[in-house]
Amino acid sequence: MLKNRLDASQSSDSGREIGLTLVELMVSMLVFSIFIAILLSSILGVTKAATQAQVIARAASGTLSVFQNFDREIRYADAINYPGAGASGARYVEFRIPAVSSDANAICRQWRFDPNTGFLQSRQWFDVTPFSNPTWVTRLSVVFDDGGSNYPFAVSPAQRSGSAMQQLTLTLDAGNATQRGAAIASNFVARNSSIASVSNDNVIYAGASGARVCTAGART
Template sequence: MDERRKRADARRDDAGFTLIELLVSMAVFTVFIAILLTTIVALSRSATRTQLVGESTNSTLVVFGNMDRQVRYADSINYPGAGTSGTRYVEFRIPAPSSASGATTCIQWRFDVINQELDSRQWSDGSPTNATAWSTKLENVINDGVATHPFQLIPANISDSPRQQLVLTIDAGNSALDSGASASTTFFARNSSIKSTSNDPLTPVCTFSGYRP
């Protein structure tokens, strides 16, 4: 009798896991792995989002700095508009006494909607063939759908704005990840006035054939 009991106990000890126990163990392990992967993905996205916000903010501040140094000396700012390709443009003119080159200089900025870039170039007034190549100032610029975005001109007037003003509104970054920088700044053209040529939308400055392709 004792021998039979010993053999039965030995068989029970060698039985191992039941199928139900195995399935429960696998289910618990699967849940653990899912939680771990979710946490890793969330941390990765958060780190990427933080990096993109930082990069977009720094690049945007550089653009605002460049624009400020240029527009402040302008004597005339054109009304922004779109070219035949849908690209948005704005131009302003810096008179010779305020220009680094000593010559009256035209500066043009564009928002390339397709490539999502903010670019600029310049030329001596009256010599458009000497225009520099386009220089990219900011990438991943988000289009908000407004016809002249990201440029807006506030014309000079006798009531509250004796100088022309250029408003630059930038949304840059990765919209899919909801990460980026958004800012808007107004620049004053100190040499402009209500008498500036381009304060009348029908008489822009710095124009030549095909200057807004």
């Protein structure tokens, strides 16, 4: 009988030794919670860094593509209009590329930036009648409006003292809805332009040259 009681007592003590006390359990949970918090913080940091890298890569790729388009097109232009805003608030600039031969047509190129959507778009058409009214192509989808009534375009006229050709300055700051990824500010020279270019007159009315080229593309 005594032996049975001793065995039961030893069994009960062994059970208590195997388990955890309430204090031990709370300490374990606290340590585990700290570990999880550190782990989640590390994961969030890596995710944020990866997202930022993607934003920068996409914005850089987009701005580089826009730069290449302007560089390829404007160098052959014979006239650049002064930039201006349409009724919607979108900001426009146009330039004309002369025909390469007597049986070809000049090409008009129009760019616009809509500060309401952040879109930078372009379209082109042959400078003939009737006007074909082409659709817009989005070149960059998130461009920040960094201010200025004509941002991101600026035109410098051809002058007798200074540059003998018209120049267009493009300033862009692109990214996504919350992060800025890439910026560019470049001057492009219209090598076929001169003081005699139709749009070089710097008498600006409603944000437009005194005489514009490619007028079929309305600034809406």
